[in-house]
Amino acid sequence: MSTVSELFKTKPHVINVGIGSFKDDLLQQGAEVVHLEWTPPGRGNPALIAALDKLENPAILEKIEAANKLAVERIINSQPVLIGYDQAINCVPGMTKTTILHAGPPITWDKMNGPMKGAVTGALVFEGLAKDIEEAAKVAASGEITFSPCHEHNCVGSMAGVTSASMFMHIVENKTYGNIAFTNLSEQLAKILRMGANDQSVIDRLIWMRDVFGPVLRDAMKLNPDGIDLRLMLAQALHMGDECHNRNVAGTTLLIQALTPYIIQTDYTIEQKKEVFDFVASSDYFSGPTWMAMAKCALDAAHGIENSTVVTTMARNGVEFGIRVSGMAGNTWFTGPAQKVIGPMFAGYKEEDSGLDIGDSAITETYGFGGFAMATAPAIVALVGGTVEDAIGFTTKMKEITTTQNPNVTIPLLDFMGTPTGIDVRKAVQTGIMPIINTAIAHKEAGIGMIGAGITHPPVEAFEKALLALSENIK
Numbered sequence: 001m002s003t004v005s006e007l008f009k010t011k012p013h014v015i016n017v018g019i020g021s022f023k024d025d026l027l028q029q030g031a032e033v034v035h036l037e038w039t040p041p042g043r044g045n046p047a048l049i050a051a052l053d054k055l056e057n058p059a060i061l062e063k064i065e066a067a068n069k070l071a072v073e074r075i076i077n078s079q080p081v082l083i084g085y086d087q088a089i090n091c092v093p094g095m096t097k098t099t100i101l102h103a104g105p106p107i108t109w110d111k112m113n114g115p116m117k118g119a120v121t122g123a124l125v126f127e128g129l130a131k132d133i134e135e136a137a138k139v140a141a142s143g144e145i146t147f148s149p150c151h152e153h154n155c156v157g158s159m160a161g162v163t164s165a166s167m168f169m170h171i172v173e174n175k176t177y178g179n180i181a182f183t184n185l186s187e188q189l190a191k192i193l194r195m196g197a198n199d200q201s202v203i204d205r206l207i208w209m210r211d212v213f214g215p216v217l218r219d220a221m222k223l224n225p226d227g228i229d230l231r232l233m234l235a236q237a238l239h240m241g242d243e244c245h246n247r248n249v250a251g252t253t254l255l256i257q258a259l260t261p262y263i264i265q266t267d268y269t270i271e272q273k274k275e276v277f278d279f280v281a282s283s284d285y286f287s288g289p290t291w292m293a294m295a296k297c298a299l300d301a302a303h304g305i306e307n308s309t310v311v312t313t314m315a316r317n318g319v320e321f322g323i324r325v326s327g328m329a330g331n332t333w334f335t336g337p338a339q340k341v342i343g344p345m346f347a348g349y350k351e352e353d354s355g356l357d358i359g360d361s362a363i364t365e366t367y368g369f370g371g372f373a374m375a376t377a378p379a380i381v382a383l384v385g386g387t388v389e390d391a392i393g394f395t396t397k398m399k400e401i402t403t404t405q406n407p408n409v410t411i412p413l414l415d416f417m418g419t420p421t422g423i424d425v426r427k428a429v430q431t432g433i434m435p436i437i438n439t440a441i442a443h444k445e446a447g448i449g450m451i452g453a454g455i456t457h458p459p460v461e462a463f464e465k466a467l468l469a470l471s472e473n474i475k
Contacts, residue, residue, distance in 0.1 A: 011030065011031065011032065012031045012032070014031050014032070014033045015033075039431075039432035040432075041429070041430050041431075041432075042429050042430070042464070042467075043432065043460070043464075045464070047468065048429060048464055048467060048468070050471075051467050051468050051470075051471035052426065052429065052430060052467070054471050055309070055426055055467075055470070055471055055474065060474055060475075063307040063474065064307050064308070064309055064426075064474065066307070067305050067306060067307035067308035067309075067326070067327065068308050068309060068310050068403050068422065068424065069403075070302075070305055070308070071302040071305045071308040071310040071312075071326045071403075071422065072302070072310065072403045072404045072421060072422035074176075074177065074298075074301045074302040074305075075298050075299060075301070075302045075310075075367065075368075075406070075421060075422060076404070076406050076407070076408060076421065077176050078174050078176050078177060078231070078297065078298035078301050078302075079174065079175040079176045079229065079231055080172045080173070080174050080175075080181070080230045080231055080293070080294040080295075080297035080298055081172065081173050081174075081175050081227040081228060081229055081230060082170060082171070082172055082221070082227055082228040082230055082290065082293075082294075083171050083172065083173045083221070083227040084171040084218065084221040084222070084227075085168050085169065085170060085171060085185075085214060085217040085218040085221055086168065086169060086171060086218055087165065087166055087167065087168055087169070087210075087214065088101075088163055088164065088165050088166070088167050088168075088169050088182070088184070089165040089166065091169060091171055091182060092153050092154070092155060092163075092169060092182050093153050093154055094148070094152075094153050095153065095165055096146065096165065097127070097129075097165045098129065098144060098145050098146060099145075099146045099148065099164075099165065100120055100123055100124070100140075100145055100146070100147055100148075100162060100163070100164055101147075101148055101149065101150045101153055101155055101157060101161065101162070101163040101164075102116060102119075102120070102147060102148070102149060102150065102157065102160065102161050102162055102163075102317060103116075103149070103150060103156075103157045103158075103159065103160055103161025103162075103315060103316065103317055103318075103358060103359045103360045104149060104161070104315045104316045104317025104318070104319075104320065104321070104322055104358065104359070104360065105149060105315060105317060105320055105321075105322030105333040105335050106147075106148070106149055106152075106333070107147070107317045107319060107320070108147065109140045109141055109145075109147060110141070111319055112317070112318070112319070113317075113318035113319055113355055113356065113358070113444065114196060114355060114443070114444050114445040114446045115159065115160050115195060115196030115318060115355050115358060115442040115443065115444070115445075115446060116160045116162070116196070116317060116318050116358070117137070117140070117196075117446050118160070118193075118196035118197065118198045118445075118446025118447050118448075119159075119160035119161075119162035119193050119194060119195075119196050119198065119446075120136070120140050120145075120147075120160075120162055121133045121136035121137050121140060121198055121446070122136070122162075122193045122197070122198030122202055122203060122206075123162045123163075123164040123193065124136035124139055124140060124145070124164075125198070125203055126164065126166070126193075126203050126206045126207065127164050127165060127166055129145075133198055133447075149315070149317075149331075150163060150183075150315075150360055151296075151313055151315055151324070151331075151360065152331050153182075154179070154180060154181050154182055154296070154300065155169070155181070155182045155183060155296070155360075156181070156182075156183045156289075156292045156293060156295075156296045156315075156360035156361070156363050157183060157184060157194070157359070157360050158183070158186075158194050158288065158289055158292065158359055158360065158361050159194040159195050159196075159358055159359040159361070159440060159442055160193070160194050160195070160196060160318070160358060160359070160442070161194065161317075161359060161360050162193060162194065163184050166210050167184045167185070167206070167209075167210065167214075168184065168185050168209065168210065168213070168214025168215075168217065168218065169182040169183060169184055169185075170182060170183050170184075170185070170289060170290055170293045172230065172290075172293040172294055172296075172297045173227070173297070174297045174298065174300075174301055176301070177301040179297060179300050179301055180297070181293045181294075181296040181297035181300060182293060183289045183290075183292050183293040183296070183360075184289065185209055185213065185214060185217075185289065186283070186285050186286050186287075186288055186289050187202075187205060187206070187209070188279070188282050188283035188285055188286070189283045189285050189450060190449050190450050191448075191449040191450075192205070192449060192450075193206060194359075195440070195442045195443075195448075195449035195450045196355075196442050196443065196445075196446050196447065196448065196449060197447055197448060197449040198446065198447055199447065208275075212268075212272050212275060212276070213275075213276055213279060215268075216263060216266060216268050216272065216273065216276050217259065217263075217276075219266045219267070219268075220259055220262035220263040220265070220266055221259075221262065223262040223265055223266070224262050228255070228258050228259075230290065230291070230293075230294040231294065231298075231408055231409070233251070233254050233255065233258070234251070234291060234294060234369065234409060235408060235409050235410065236250070236254055237250040237251035237254055237287075238369065238373055238376040238377075238409060238410070238411065238419075239376070239410075239412055240254075241376065241377055241379060242376065242377055243369055243370055243371070243373045243374050243376055243377035243380055243438070244287075244288075244291045244364060244369045244370065244373070245288070245291070245361060245364040245365070245369065245370030245371065245438055245439070246288075246370070246380060246383055246384060246438050246439065246440065246453060247284070247377045247379065247380045247383070248284045248285055248286070248287045248288050248291075249284045251287035251288075251290070251291065252280065252284050252285070252286040252287040254287070255286065255287040255290060256277075256280050256286065260277075263276060263277075288361070291364055291369070292360065292361055292363050292364060294367075295363045295364050295366065295367035295369075296360075296363050298367060299312045299313065299363065299366055299367060300312070302326055303324065303326050303329070304326065304329040304330070305326045305327065306327060306329075307327050307474050308325070308326035308327040309325060309326075309327060309424050309425045309426050309467075309470055310325065310326045310327075310403060310422045310423065310424060310425075311323050311324070311325055311326075311366055311423040311424075311425060311435075311466075312324050312325065312326050312366065313363065313366060314362040314363065314365065314366045314423075314435065314437070314458060315359070315360045315362060315363070316338050316356075316357045316358050316359055316360075316362065317338070317358060318338055318355055318356055318357070318358035318442075319337075319338055319356070320335040320336065320337065320338055321335060321336055321337070321338050321339065321357060321458050321459050321462055322334065322335045322462065323335075323458065323462045323463065323466060325425055325466050325469075325470065327470055327473065327474065328466070328469060328470070328473065332469070334462045334463070334465040334466040334469065335461075335462055335465070336458070336459030336460070336461030336462040336465075337356075337459050337461070338356035338357045338358065338459075339356065339357050339456050339457060339458070339459060340354065340356060340357070340456065341354065341356075341357050341439055341440075341441045341452075341453075341454040341455065341456040342385070342454045342455055342456065343383075343384045343385040343441065343452055343453050343454015343455055344383070344384070344385050344452055344453065344454065345441070345451055345452040346450075346451050346452055349443070349451040349452060353443055353444060353451055354441050354442075354443070354444060354451065354452065355441070355442045355443060355444040356444075357437070357439065357456045358442060359439060359440075361439060362435075362437050362439070362458075365435055365436065365437050366423065366435075367421070368402070368406050368409065368419035368420055368421035368422075369409060369419055370437065370438060371394060371398075371435070371436035371437045371438040371455070372394075372395060372398045372419055372420050372435070372436065373395060373409075373411060373419050374390075374391035374392070374394045374395055374436075374438065375391055375392045375394075375395035375396070375411050375413050375414055376395075376411050376412070376413065377391070378391050378392075378413075380438065383453045384438045384439075384453045384454050384455055385454055385455065386455065392413065392414070394436045394455075395411065395414065395419075395420070396414070397433065397436070398420035398435065398436060399420045400427065400431055400433055401420075401423055401424060401427040401428045401431060401433050401435065402420040402421055402422050402423055402424065402427070403421065403422030403423075403424050404418075404421055404422050405417060405418030405419065405420060405421060406418040406419050406421040409421075423435055425463050425466045425467050425470060426467065428460075428463045429460075429463050429464055429467045432460070434457035434458050434459075434460060434463070435457065435458055436455065436457065437455070437456050437457065437458070438453070438454070438455055438456075439453065439454070439455075439456060440452070440453045441453055441454060
């Protein structure tokens, strides 16, 4: 019998490359199929292929590899330590009484989405710059308010990221390189300002945080001369089942455990201290912003290294997704459209109720935890969707677009592999693999808040723009 005739009488074994739907059709025909995910480098775009080729020139490649080695060494060797808390007006560079910081790349009031506008107007009422939400919208549009990205003020902000002068901030110092990063306190979860909610209950909570919660934490940390080593605590939290972006059960326990001996020594009343402990106990998210400031502090130390293709910022304002790259010093943003977040919705809400991806919290994935460390936290799939196998797969896949693994932050389930660290623009464009991000979902309209959580990716356009700029910048 000829080989061709034999082919038609045996069960085919197929390797499918590229389009996944072909695999499904073959499976329906009874074939055994192995699917290989593959896309042409740079999506087949000649300009991107030329840029990739240029960056592979031996003389240029040598510069890039040396720069990237330095960048990831700075990320890994950074020792971010929580040294205190204070109001933004007292510690954040460039903050004024009429400044509102926001998440993501730069955006103007008229282009902000519903959750961002909801958070801005709520903050203006909280600061006494408007008597109600309607007046706050007019003030926001008047030109009297300065809007600026958190990232351009050494800050990060969860979801809408809206930060105003009176809000209390974490103060995190990089003991290795000396830079400082900030983020505001967690309002906990659901109907809160950072999710776009802004009714009186939200304002009242912010007032209590300003008058009680923040001062208690500030005065407690004044009694702790050594600060709290956040890199060490992050490593512990990951070993205890967190991924430290959306699952913070262990991290919050460790953080409040470290703060408690100092809180109880402050001069506040027993009732006020109990309010603080009850508030922290109301949600596991208390430590979420802490990890964001920790990551920001480390990544800022790696920014501005000539010839580096390592990503140092990923941030979203609900309209655009922006990245910054180490080799492009300063506040050079590369943007693309914000994406949908796909995952389970709270009861009563549908996918069409969702706002687009928003927040600075992807700084956690930029460092190498959150979505990059989902293998440490299989239980996260109950919140963001998917399976345990998916969670492990997300972590291992990120090795394909990163420069190294962080030996200080490891994953027990993967034989204590370090978390994938140092996202490389070249590898992302070459492979077509975009970083994985797990995140909350805010309602698309102002005033409602969190309605779910899920998985998303950056737009490839941001990475492609960065690659083209780097190819022109690196000589």
